[in-house]
Amino acid sequence: MNTVEMAQLLKYYRFRGFLKSVNERRFIVAVLPKDKAYNMKVLDKMKRLVE
Template identity: 75%
Template sequence: MNTVEMAHLLNYYGFRGFLKSVNARSFIVAVLPENKAHNRKVMEGLRNGKD
């Protein structure tokens, strides 16, 4: 998955921030401090298989 596709996917799930890079195992996102708690909830939902 390239950077643009991953950015669209994260945006679809409501992830807030700016995607900087993607590799096969991880991605790097610049996030404002006030969005960290929201993004953690989004990532937990994705890890647990919830949409």
């Protein structure tokens, strides 16, 4: 998945932050401290859909 596709996916799931980079195993996002808990819930939801 390239950077644009990942950014669209994160936007679709209402992830809060800015995507900085993507590789095969991880992505790096700049996130405000107040949004960390919300984003963890979104990531858990995304992980359940993949498995």
